Amino acid sequence: MTGVIKQLAILGSTGSIGQQTLEVVRAFPHRFRVIGLAAGKNIDLLARQVNEFRPRFVYFQDGKSGQRPADINCEFLSPEDIASHPRVDTVVIATSGKSGLLPLMAAVKAGKEIALANKESLVAAGEIITREAGLNKALILPLDSEHSAIWQCLQGENQKPIRLVLTASGGPFRHYSKSRLSKVTVEQALKHPSWRMGRKVTVDSATLMNKGLEVIEAHWLFDMPFESIEVLVHPQSIVHSLVEFVDGSVKAQLGCPDMRLPIQYALSYPERLPNPHLERLNWDVMSNLTFGQVDPDVFPCLRLAIEAGRKGGTYPAVLCAADEVAANLFLSRRIEFTGIARLVEQVLERHQMVVCPDLDEIISADVWARETAYRFVSGDSPC
Ligand SMILES: NC(=O)c1ccc[n+]([C@@H]2O[C@H](COP(=O)([O-])OP(=O)(O)OC[C@H]3O[C@@H](n4cnc5c(N)ncnc54)[C@H](OP(=O)(O)O)[C@@H]3O)[C@@H](O)[C@H]2O)c1
Incomplete structure (x- = not known):
């Protein structure tokens, strides 16, 4: 261009x-x-x-x-x-x-x-x-910075990778116990350690639902099976994701946590443009990069999302809709932080999947999930 x-x-x-x-x-x-x-x-x-x-x-x-x-x-x-x-x-x-x-x-x-x-x-x-x-x-x-990272790592490669590793900052609660999580306030959940984002995606980042949605997004964008997509906690948000190839070589994309970089790359692709407003990596931070596993007991939303993605059909639409309702109910202080995963799970358990849905069926599943989530919270659940 x-x-x-x-x-x-x-x-x-x-x-x-x-x-x-x-x-x-x-x-x-x-x-x-x-x-x-x-x-x-x-x-x-x-x-x-x-x-x-x-x-x-x-x-x-x-x-x-x-x-x-x-x-x-x-x-x-x-x-x-x-x-x-x-x-x-x-x-x-x-x-x-x-x-x-x-x-x-x-x-x-x-x-x-x-x-x-x-x-x-x-x-x-x-x-x-x-x-x-x-x-x-x-x-x-x-x-998304993770998917942009994978996309950048795939440039010039003819063969499909064998594994994608999405990094997650782990949000503000990565050291919390399950019991401490139930007392999390809206203000605490909205204080993301590395990214400035809208309210709903910030809550999704704190529950790791955002990472679960990103796993499903990566599945579709890069045509990769779920078993070949992993998540690693990387609190510094410098390595934005990694790609492993058949010979064992791993490529990563690094950069300061600033969404303007992946935005600019997508807009100028395949060119790269010099932007004086973008901060450069300070190499002093590199000796402190850490990577760890997600604790599935503390972050059940990640599991729920990956399960919904694997099942397919209308499950992912139901997951998104129930999560949107749950995150907003938490933001309006009507449910507690740990109630987000509980509510999403209850709605998913009620759902009768449509296989290979068309767009109308996806929209109907979305409407059903929202109504069902609200009914659970108002105590007027269909069970
Ligand atoms: N923020 C990030 O760093 C980040 C990174 C990766 C991916 N994402 C994804 O990007 C999306 C947006 O995130 P965000 O953080 O930018 O959210 P945000 O700050 O809440 O912004 C949402 C935008 O959508 C508009 N909007 C909401 N409902 C609309 C409707 N029915 N019709 C037209 N416009 C509507 C809002 O308008 P008003 O404000 O005028 O109401 C606002 O401009 C999300 O899907 C998120 O997961 C975000």
């Missing part, structure tokens, strides 16, 4: 990943132009972004009702229409939870280049999305 300006649409522009994507765009105004922005409810920030980047298309929740601020006067389109618009070269999908699914599907069907942060959509509908991506020659480029 040397010399060509890439036209970007950024869905979730007001979130953590969306804002960091705009920082990358600011650093390379001659390489990237923003032509579409989509947000949820943070209209003030969206209006400032519209004013700075002057996109042609915009979306925000409730925007259809006509109550649009005067400073957001560009064409209003749905996230699906923005994601599939012929003028868009690359769509960044950085909305949270379920809201990424339909725009991802639209982008895939339109054969777009997609920089994907929203792992939930690929987890819920991985089989359909990867199949449609193949049929429509869409390119899904990972933004």
